[in-house]
Amino acid sequence: MTPVSVVVNTLNEEANLPGCLESLRWADEVVVVDMHSIDRTAEIATAFGCRVFQHERTGYVEPARNFAIAQAKNSWVLVVDADERVSPGLATWIKDHLGSISAVAFRIPRRNFYSDRWITCCGWFPDEQLRLFQRDYVRYSDRIHRAPTVEGSVITLPLHGEAFFAHYGFNTLEARVEKDNKYSSITAQSMFQEGRRIGAFGLLTRTVWAFVTAYLFQGGIRFGTLGVSLAWERAFATFLKYAKLWELQQKHKSS
Structure with missing residues (x-):
């Protein structure tokens, strides 16, 4: 298996973080970069064995992404939000296939749930996220909701396969x-x-x-x-x- 570092940016995510981290048990390391939460976010991350860092609050996550990626020990990085879960199929795909495919980055389908219902209308699907990549070839913008810049080939995983993010951000x-x-x-x-x-x-x-x-x-x-x-x-x-x-x-x- 190619070593992978997972990075998670957080701010007051004590309700979401345990489920997220449970889905990351397979990873070589999990780096949590917190924005000085006032709840138990950092405590939970530490209890799960994550490497925890603090970053100033910036109002939105993008400025802290590059800092989080820089803390990773491995070349391959998977970016996950605290209100997301990595499907078992995605974890298996990464363990079995990463490193054997000629690409520097992968777009991963995301399934957005609303009150536990998978929403496929209103632009909620497909929702491909460029989140798995070799760190030296990708950089995030400091602007909100901007796609990261990639130097190299990008492959998109099948939309209706078993490898996806499950997103529970809005109930x-x-x-x-x-x-x-x-x-x-x-x-x-x-x-x-x-x-x-x-x-x-x-x-x-x-x-x-x-x-x-x-x-x-x-x-x-x-x-x-x-x-x-x-x-x-x-x-x-x-x-x-x-x-x-x-x-x-x-x-x-x-x-």
Whole structure:
């Protein structure tokens, strides 16, 4: 088996972390980089035998990714979020095949669950994540929700195979809206700094189109009331992002 280091970034993840770490028992080492949690996150990681480091709070995970990867002892690194689980099939695939395939990185399918139901509509699937790679060929951006930069060949694992991440990040609408509100502020600031601007027509059409895309073209209509809820949540997240961008524009004009 090719040695693999798993890295997990955390912030107040005592509820999610035990399940995540249980799914990583097979790994050569697990590195947990915590952002000064005020709960038992670091204590739990230590109890599982992880190597634990602290990183300043940055509001979102990307700036801490490269630091976490730098702490790994092995060339091959698997990045896992605390609210994710590595399927037994993925663990087996890594143990049996990693190192025998000519690639520097792999995209892994992620199955997103909502109240324990696997959601395949509204853009929730396929949700391929570039998370398994040789550390010297990959670097994460400091910008939120940006794909890492890869120097070399990338292979995507089969979408409907047994090798996947299971993601349990959102069990309530309240949790999703709370996260949308947080990330939309960061994204709006990033867009503003890039010189992007929005007006009334753009705000309206992007919001409506987000709902139409999620509900009609991405299969929300097949999921009944849940599909309607997920599509509207997608539209609301889009609205927040661009409304906050517009708000930044107004503040800039008046300053």
